[in-house]
Amino acid sequence: MNLCASLSSTSFPNWNRCFRFSKPLISSPSSCSIMSLFCSKNSSAIAASITTDAMSTEPKKKDPWLIVGLGNPGKKYAGTRHNVGFEMVDAIAEAEGIPISSVSFKALFGKGIIGDVPVILAKPQTFMNSSGESVGAIVSYYKIPLKQVLVIFDDLDLPFAKLRLLPKGGHGGQNGMKSVISHFKGSSDFPRLRIGIGRPPGKMDPVSFVLRPFTKQEREELDFTFQKGVEAVRILLLEGFNKSATFVNTAKKIEQLG
Secondary structure: OOHHHHHHOOOOOOHHHHOOOOOOOOOOOOHHHHHHHHHHHHHHHHHHHHHHHHHHOOOOOOOOEEEEEOOOOOHHHOOEHHHHHHHHHHHHHHHHOOOOOEEEOOEEEEEEEEOOEEEEEEEEOOOHHHHHHHHHHHHHHHOOOHHHEEEEEEEOOOOOOOEEEEOOOOOOOOHHHHHHHHHOOOOOOOOEEEEEOOOOOOOOOHHHHHOOEOOHHHHHHHHHHHHHHHHHHHHHHHHOHHHHHHHHHOHHHHHHHO
C-alpha cells in the first residue's frame, strides 16, 4: 500500500494536542487534509531516505588479494626446495577450487574466491631472480594495495617444513624477494609466508642445496606443512593478519601441548 494513502486513511483525533502550537495548524482540519499536506511536502524526502537506507545495507565490494608463490619454471626445477612457493600456491588452488590455467603478466595465473574475498593466484615464470617483473606488473594493473599482497617463498634460515608469517621485512638474502622489493620501489611493507627448507649439510653449496629434490620422508612432512599453510591463508583473508600469524607462528607449541 502507498505510504501516503495509508496515512491518509488513518484518523488522528488529537493531532493538534501532540504538538505545542499556539494555534491549530489548520482550522477544523480533517485527518485526510492534514495527511495530504504532509505527504505532498515530504514524499520526496521519504523516498530519498528509503533509497539511501537500502543502498547503505549493500555489502561493500572487497579489494582482491594477490597470492604469489616464488620458484623457477620448467620440469628441471619441479619438486625442488627452491620451488616450495610454487607448491604452496598449487595447494591453495586445489583446496579452494581455483584453476591456475592461464598465462598473464609473465606468470601462471588464476582468479577465484576464498570465502567472500576475491583472490588472484600467481606463479611467476620469469625465473626466481626476476620474480618482481611479474609481481610488480600484476600489482600495478589491478591496483592491489601492498598490504594485500602475500608472497610465499623458501627460507634457508628456517628449520625444515616450519612456517613463519610476517607483516613485512627484508629479503633475507632470497633473490626472488630482492626482485619483488625492487619492483615495489624498495617497499617491503607487504606480508610474506616463509617456508623453511633447512640448511645445507656440511659444506654443501647453498645454490646446489636449494635445487635438490626432497626425500620421501621430507615430502610427507612438507605435505602436512602445505595443509597448514592453506588454513593459514584462509584465516588471513577472512579473519585478519593477527589471527593468522598466531595460528602459524605458535603452531608448534600448540602441537606439543596436545
